[in-house]
Amino acid sequence: MEGLTVRAGDTIVITATSILGQPAPTSCWSKGGKYFKPSDIVHIETTATSSTLSVKYASRKDSGEYIITASNPFGVKEETVKVKVLDVPGAPGPIECSGVSSEKVTLTWTAPTEDGGSPIKLLPPEFDLDAELRKVVSLRACCSLRLFVPIRGRPAPQAKWTKGDGEPVERATIDSTTSYTSLVIENVNRFDSGKYNLTVENSSAVTLTWDPPVNDGGVKIKNYIVEKRESTRKAYATVSANCHHTTFTVDQLLEGCNYYFRVLAENEYGIGLPIETGESVKVSEKPQPPGKISLKDVTKNSVTLSWEKPEHDGGSRVGCYVVEIQPKGVDKWSQALIVKETEATISGLNAGEEYMFRVAARNEKGTSDPRQIGVPVIVKDLVIAPVAKMLFNTFSVLAGEDLTVEVPYVARPKATVSWVKDGQPLKRTTRVNFSATATMLNLNIKEATKDDVGHYLITLTNTAGETTAAVGIVVLDKPGQPSGPVKVEEVTSDSVTISWSPPEYDGGCTIKHYIGRWLKANFTNVIETEYVATGLVQDNQYEFRVIARNAAGVFSLPSFSTGAITARDEIEPPHLSIDPEYTQSVVVNAGDNFKIDADVHGKPLPTIHWMKGDLELGNTIHREIKNTPTKAFISVKEAKLSDGGEYTLLLKNPGGEKAVQVNVVVLDKPGEPQGPLVVTGITKDRCCLAWKPPLQDGGSKISHYTGAEY
Incomplete structure (x- = not known):
């Protein structure tokens, strides 16, 4: 979104359009981390696709970044608008005097701490003098002298031509605008020779006039005192204390600011009462011309133009634009339209004819110089191959709600349109309908169902070509039941481990989590398809079922129940898995290391014991036993003859015992x-x-x- 500049005291108005999404997003406005709430000063107006924020009585503190945030269950989108509030600058710092002499004094001061939001400067007048004009211009008698000089400055500069020592140029035709000045003398003679001077100057100024007082106090008025004050201040400042006429020009004013002025008469006995302007005077001028003009559209009887705003509004807001037209072969321009926006459609034109167009900006001070379109426009139907301008490719809607899909497009002549869904021509029904205007394709679905999900292909065809656009429709519905049955993976006296498969249909969006239920208890936010229910009471019976929830927040029907499960430890006699090499004698040389390991099974998991003869082994300097709940492990370092013999791995649980013998032979000298x-x-x-x-x-x-x- 583009930045916005307003003047202090005006209303800040920011509009966000095309707020789209399914489901429809909510929106809010914020600045500096704080959200706006409606009040006497702040007004927020929101529709289904737009939101407008209005802040009255803008001040400098209202400058900054304004953020519009739109969100729905599928994400968040933010856009930022930079707002600048312009106001009068603060007062300069203390004035210091230096270099004082009988002829001059040097004054210095510091810049104001507050510049009012804009650099403190005027643009001095400038002009571009052609190199030929810097030389002596020679021409024959009876010829025409033409001097053309581009000028610029802000406020708009005033150009003055003189001759010699300041004499007016009486025979010349002088034409001056905000951007150039020209001097033309027809049928020159030798008396037109000489030095011509061009003076360009500018300033923000107001000229005041008044009548002398009816009562002069019996003594002649010797002078007038002229004062001014900004509309935001209470105190007047003296502009001139020695004005001898009933007119005065007050210059060095701030463009765009409002001022009050007053005049007081003075005689030798003192100063009389003031006369004051009834309303404030705004220092402004007519705006600069609009920016570049573009041809937006043309038909056999109309032309649509758009243009850029003026670079400078003259210190007063542009209220409207004047569009003028000039048919080919006609010298005079005529007014076609007055519009408030930077776009206009001029209709009622003759097919095949050629026209020129120009646009001028208008504010309360007047109308700018016009800006002309670069080339003439021939009024005729354009030939444009179809082009679809897709903003989104995928559209989502909650089941049971209505969906409207709009696809802007351009085509000249008008294109024929065909709709295809999943490879088959789309048919109109009481729920599904599609249509097209000259610039927009529409697909309307009422009370969307799962049957509306799919890929839609739009084909646009005219004499200039053909194009296609793909649209995906997602209907957010409740997902299917978690696929079952729910499996019981493990049961203990205080827990049950269950698992299940995802639903075959996810409801049009990702399954976010699962909710499990047993008796009166729930477990939520289970991301995976497995859960361990703990804290059960031994020998109590439980039933479990699972519900899926997708990203749209819609719940599925519950899965089928597991049936009654008794919280009781399962009994499975111990058994083990051991490498076949341990079924034969393990032979090692004295001084070498050896190990014995095996995988352990059983419910509950059995205890593990390593025996040699009738003695249960433990850890020593040379022997290490490292058992885990599911792994039995023993290792011996630097084996001796005494480490040989029969080792027994004994497993025990409530289901029974399991023992396996491993014979170890240590070879050494006799x-x-x-x-x-x-x-x-x-x-x-x-x-x-x-x-x-x-x-x-x-x-x-x-x-x-x-x-x-x-």
């Missing part, structure tokens, strides 16, 4: 043979030795012995 060493059968070349086997065979059968003699 112990020394047992004595005493018995020597028998001694001869000169042999003897017989006998001994007992070692107590430790190193985990493997003794294969042989090795002897040595000394």
Whole structure:
């Protein structure tokens, strides 16, 4: 949205249009984080598709960013409008004098802290003097002298031509506007030679006139005192205390501001009573010309124009625009329309004829110079291939409510229109109807149902071409039942775990969450399709069902019930899953590490015990047991012969026990043979030795012995 500038005391009016959405969005206005509420000063008017905010008696503090917020269940949209309130500036800082001499003094001051919302400046008058005019202009007698100089400034500058030492140019035709000045002398002679001077000056000024007092006090009036005050102030300031005429021009006024003026007569005995202007005087002038003029549309008997606002309104709001027309071959311009907007349609024209158009802006001070369209316009029907201007591609509506889809389009000549839904021609019914105007396609659906959901294809065709536009319709309805039946995944003495499948139909938008019910209790905002109901009472019976809710806030019918479920721990004897390698002996070398693990099952989950013989094992420096509720694990580091043997994994729960044995063999060197060493059968070349086997065979059968003699 475009920014807005208003003057202090005026009313701020901001209108937001095309507030669209399904369901229809709500809107609100805010500024600086605070929301506007209707009051004597603030007025808010809202329709189904627009909202207008009005703030009376604007002041500088009302400047800032105004935000319009529209929202519905599917999102939030914000637009910002920057508003500037213009007011008179504050007073300059203290005046300081320096460089005082008998001839001059230098004054300095600080700029006002408040500039009134606009830089404190006037635009000094300027003119663009052609390079040829800066030289001596030579021409023959009886020729015409034409001097044309573009000028600019704010307020609009006044141009004055003189000759020589300031003599008026009597024989010249002078034409001056806000943007140029020209001097023309026909049939020049040698007496027209000389130096021509152009003076351009501007200021915001008001000229006052008055009659002398009826009673001069018996003494001649020696002078008048002229004073002024801004309409927002109470005190008058003296403009001139030594005026000797009954007219005076007050300059250096602020453009766009209102002033009161008064005049007092003075004789040698004092100052008389003042005469004051009855109403305030607004310092303004006629506006500048409108901006660029564009041809918006043309038919065989009408032309539609649009244009930009003037760059400057002259200090007073533009009240209307004057549109003028000039047929080809006619010298005179004639008024066609006066409009308040920056657009106009001029009708009643003759087909095939050529016209020129121009537009002028008008305020309370007068009418601006006109702005002319760049080229003549020939009145004839245009040939334009169809173009659909889609603002939205998807439209949503609550089931049972009405939906209107509007699609702007352009086509010359008028296009033929066809509607197709999901590949089939759309048929008119008592609920569904479609139509077209010269610029708008309409689809109307009454009491929308799920049958209206789908993809609609619009085809526009004329002699210049063909185009298509796709529209998606979503009907927001209650979703289908959660697909069932609701499954019971797990039951304990104080909880039940249930699961279900999403509905086959989501009601036209995403399922937001589920609501579960059992007895008189509810659980809500379940995002997934599984829930654990806790805090149940053992041996009590419960039934569960689930309801789906979609993003439109619509609830489905409940799912089918789970049936009665008793809150009781399920009994399942323990069992385990173990790697097949543990069914054979586990063989390791002394000093190596080994482990045994298995997955544990059962309801309730069984306790886990590691046994060796009749002794239950625990953690030591070399042995670590790391069980979880569903995993049994034991590991041994740097195995020794004593770590070999039969390990038993024992599981227990109320359903029974389960044990599995794992045999571990640790291989090491055997112990020394047992004595005493018995020597028998001694001869000169042999003897017989006998001994007992070692107590430790190193985990493997003794294969042989090795002897040595000394």
